[in-house]
Amino acid sequence: xxxxxxxQPEMSVQEAETVTxxxxxxxxESDYYLFWYKQPPSRQMIxxxxxxxxxxxxxxENRFSVNFQKAAKSFSLKISDSQLGDxxxxxxxxxxxxxxxxxxxxxxxxxxxxx
Amino acid sequence: SQTIHQWPATLVQPVGSPLSLExxxxxTSNPNLYWYRQAAGRGxxxxxxxxxxxxxxxxxxxxxxxxxxxxxxxxxxxxKLLLSDSGFYLCAWALSGSLAYEQYFGPGTRLTVT
Numbered sequence: 001x002x003x004x005x006x007x008q009p010e011m012s013v014q015e016a017e018t019v020t021x022x023x024x025x026x027x028x029e030s031d032y033y034l035f036w037y038k039q040p041p042s043r044q045m046i047x048x049x050x051x052x053x054x055x056x057x058x059x060x061e062n063r064f065s066v067n068f069q070k071a072a073k074s075f076s077l078k079i080s081d082s083q084l085g086d087x088x089x090x091x092x093x094x095x096x097x098x099x100x101x102x103x104x105x106x107x108x109x110x111x112x113x114x115x
Numbered sequence: 116s117q118t119i120h121q122w123p124a125t126l127v128q129p130v131g132s133p134l135s136l137e138x139x140x141x142x143t144s145n146p147n148l149y150w151y152r153q154a155a156g157r158g159x160x161x162x163x164x165x166x167x168x169x170x171x172x173x174x175x176x177x178x179x180x181x182x183x184x185x186x187x188x189x190x191x192x193x194x195k196l197l198l199s200d201s202g203f204y205l206c207a208w209a210l211s212g213s214l215a216y217e218q219y220f221g222p223g224t225r226l227t228v229t
Contacts, residue, residue, distance in 0.1 A: 033216060033217070035217050043153075043203060043222075043223050043225075044220065044222055044223070045205060045207075045220035046220075047217050047219070050216060050217055091158065091159065095216075095217075102149065102161055102164050102174070103149075103161075103209075103217075103218055104161075105158050105159045106158060107157070107158040108157075108158050
């Protein structure tokens with residue numbers, strides 16, 4: 001069975017600095033998708049970034065980028081120039097490449113941004 | 116554009132009372148639909164998912180049930196609530212078919228069972 005692990009329950013970063021959130025996953029599949037979701041205090045889940053496993057190039061969305069290491073089954077999220085609004089729970093998630101399969105979420109990392 | 120609605124936003128119910136949470140999606144057809152529960156400070160637990168009308172898959176055996184009476188309507192129900200049913204319930208949708216990517220979440224319902 002596929003699993004997603006986030007080994008950092010809590011992280012903190014100084015405003016304007018860079019922070020990296022870790023995620024590892026376990027799968028025997030070769031084709032799949034990986035996601036990072038953000039859940040601010042409002043509790044609305046927001047998609048931050050997506051990575052297709054067949055793509056070697058790491059995904060980037062403005063200040064958010066990932067380091068995807070397929071062989072190591074690692075998918076970390078880097079937040080550059082951290083802002084107060086980045087404070088939230090961050091969930092790493094995995095989905096197989098089938099038409100309806102469910103997304104498996106990690107336990108989350110709580111990120112605090114220190115002004 | 117697609118939007119997803121959930122109601123109510125907040126609910127306080129006594130133990131043993133019934134439950135009905137509703138989720139509707141606009142702007143898309145035949146979406147995959149999902150119900151998640153999130154306990155305080157915890158991750159998401161998938162409860163049910165549906166790939167079509169009347170098709171429900173259960174992930175966790177419990178006193179909750181789900182139904183999909185219409186293409187874009189997903190309902191979470193219980194006949195008798197337990198204290199352990201308290202939590203934050205999130206509905207999500209995703210595109211069906213081979214182009215299904217990420218899930219899009221509703222605003223959630225905060226349920227407190229007293």
